[in-house]
Amino acid sequence: MYSKKVMEHFMNPMNAGEIENADGTGIAGNMICGDVMQIFIKVKKSAGGNGKHDIIEDIKFKTMGCAAAIATSSMITEIARGKTIEEGLKITKADVADALDGLPPIKMHCSNLASDALAEAIYDYFSKNKYEISEGLKKAHERIKQERDYAEGLGEK
Numbered sequence: 405m406y407s408k409k410v411m412e413h414f415m416n417p418m419n420a421g422e423i424e425n426a427d428g429t430g431i432a433g434n435m436i437c438g439d440v441m442q443i444f445i446k447v448k449k450s451a452g453g454n455g456k457h458d459i460i461e462d463i464k465f466k467t468m469g470c471a472a473a474i475a476t477s478s479m480i481t482e483i484a485r486g487k488t489i490e491e492g493l494k495i496t497k498a499d500v501a502d503a504l505d506g507l508p509p510i511k512m513h514c515s516n517l518a519s520d521a522l523a524e525a526i527y528d529y530f531s532k533n534k535y536e537i538s539e540g541l542k543k544a545h546e547r548i549k550q551e552r553d554y555a556e557g558l559g560e561k
């Protein structure tokens with residue numbers, strides 16, 4: 405059911421853990437299953453001042469979720485490390501699933517968590533640095549926040 409790559413990243417996740425004094429932290433929750441993923445980023449500023457070209461120097465995750473959620477967390481940290489913020493925002497759930505040689509259709513929603521948690525970490529980074537936040541990212545933040553609140557409610561039952 406799972407690809408070999410999914411199993412590898414599930415059994416030996418890359419970049420699991422927390423970054424102390426992270427420059428940005430994001431949490432995403434899945435409304436269907438209640439699983440929650442947290443992403444931490446350490447960012448190196450670059451010239452320009454609008455944040456888009458700053459570099460994601462380090463990235464780690466903490467995930468309470470299924471095998472696909474762990475594998476997608478691990479994979480997105482591998483994809484995003486060394487990329488600019490702008491590039492990081494362009495990573496889609498399909499990119500993450502493709503890099504894992506696919507996910508079973510019923511597990512595709514799990515890959516949302518990875519791209520959403522990264523978007524939230526970037527939103528947090530932009531907010532802290534008072535960078536201008538695009539309308540698209542603001543909208544994504546509102547949606548992710550709603551889903552997270554719902555998922556966290558599920559976890560409390």
Ligand code: FES
Pocket residue numbers: 434437438439469470471472473511513514517
């Ligand atoms: S079943 Fe919850 S994230 Fe996969």
